[in-house]
Amino acid sequence: MQATKQEKIDLYRLMYRIRTFEEQSFVSFNKGLTHGVLHLCIGQEASAAGCIYDLKKEDYLATTHRGHGHVIAKGADLKRMFAELLGKETGYCRGRGGSMHIADMEIGILGANGIVGGGVPIAVGAGLAIKYRGLNRVALSFFGDATLNTGAFHEAANLASIWKLPVVFVCENNLYGISVSIKKACALDTLANRSAGYNIPGVCVDGNDVMAVREAANEAVERARNGEGPSFIECQTYRHMGHFTADDGKYRPDEEVKYWKEERDPIKNFAKQLLDDKEVTQGGLDSIHDEVKTEIEQAFKFAEESEPGHVDDLLEGVYNQPAANQ
Amino acid sequence: MREIKYREAISEALREEMIRDKTVFVMGEDVGQFGGVFQATATLYKDFGASRVLDTPISEAAIVGAALGSALAGLRPVAEIMFVDFTSIAMDQIANQCAKFHFMTGGQAIIPLVIRTQGGVGIGDAAQHSQSLEAWHAHIPGLKVVMPSTPADAKGLLKASIRDDNPVIFIEHKMLYLNEGPVPEDDDYMIPIGKADIKREGEDVTIIAWSKMVVDSLEAADDLEKEGIQAEVVDLRTLNPLDLETILTSVKKTSRVVIVHEACKTGGFGGEVAALIMENAFDYLDAPVERVTGLDTPIPYAEPLYRAVIPNPDWIKKGVKKIL
Ligand SMILES: Cc1ncc(C[n+]2csc(CCOP(=O)(O)OP(=O)(O)O)c2C)c(N)n1
């Protein structure tokens, strides 16, 4: 599949937006404006951008605690995302959810999730609804390497397979589940091989190569839209930071972290490729950076200036209330 | 006596029991080199190695189920479930297997097993990492439910739980880990399971609480004293088995009761305690039993919001004054 110059630049911008959002979230956390835990996806932007760039608004995705990148790629409003992190009324969840529960039902974001494995059956259920309703949509399920060992993943993958649901399982293999190396938690060399046990086609791609991810994702999405059932993609990647904001990630060898940061950074490498291929000039990249930074600053400012989540109607939010005119 | 943190008291209890008994071992997510996300198993890996401090995959059902199987086959597992919220994933193994095996096998199976976990509201962990689910577990006959409020209780109760020949769920509180207090160094220091503790004596009102709400109740009691109100604070320490005798003795002394828990009200364990008081000491009461509890809502993320849904010392003081 040939990508146009514009598509490549869009993908670059998308990855850069995700990273800048995450960096600003980290700054905000360090200033004490955001509390709770933040699981940043810095270093993993290519998998979010490559998998989601070509999706339609009505397609679905369900993600994890490390989901900011996915929801940004799906088109979430950065203002409402920051506002949520800051616990504001204008946030996606009115300050009730926080980082781990950002959702936007209007554009098919079925939520980040605080439970490892929790989102996988939900994506499969969206796939069931798509098939049931005869829609030409697809549901993507994002999860980490360590999630492969949950019962929820196993049960959901089997369902998707036997019912031939339009689901794409995207396993972002960043080599660790908190401190535990995937080598200790799973006996497979290639995680994608697990899909064979469900008779689901699986591929393993360089998850830091946005074009490679996009190609694999689009093939899988096409298969789903054609009624050929689920696929599994392993994106090999790495998180630059600790598991969450309070974790220094010291259980990882220094050389390993250095290697992934310096030689396998998805954004740096893609920029170099675009420059080498003369798809863009340094000036072109600089103006993308400036535009994104301005967008992030403004979005954050919006969040800061918004009013805090309302306390007085907390209890009304527990159940859906019948509309006043009913 | 030297003072140590709650989390240090826990790792000390584990260490002492692992030294004493080679069949005691620890398993769970990130409990090894990392020392647990709350550092409650810190340094155990260094001293006992990977064969006795087992990092598991993210597989809660298998963690508890394998703990049960290992107990049936001669070991004394201490399995960690990182957040009590995730016991939901292991619930078949907890409720249908661990709790019932002894009874179902006509007493053949002996289950010396501890599930260590932690719950409660922290600082913005939101709805899936902040719950107080002790009532679920206390509702299952065959399971013991222990919830320590101080470092000393944590150590003594954990050691007793490990030595107990029944499945015990040991629920810590994430906001207590850094609290310091005096803790005996004695290897055989144990607190019997099923024994409540009067954390403060008083004549005017009985405040019954457990886990972190004991700390909040003691703070409230200090304030009330300045206003001339003497509150007695009863720390249940164990919900199942429950020390009804200590509860009733205090109720008969003060004739007024406030029950405090962080869990939401509906179906909370406070209702059980209130009913028992009604059944056994109705004639001694001078006022209806009052409950100060979390509101019936998932725990919100933002600070002003989560503070609005869980009790604090002010709520407890109001509860006391309402029935005085
Ligand atoms: C059921 C459950 N168990 C444990 C946790 C605690 N936890 C949160 S993230 C995580 C590691 C997840 O690893 P992985 O799936 O590889 O995703 P990553 O964080 O690497 O993106 C763990 C153990 C949880 N949230 N839910």
Ligand SMILES: [Mg+2]
């Ligand atoms: Mg991972």
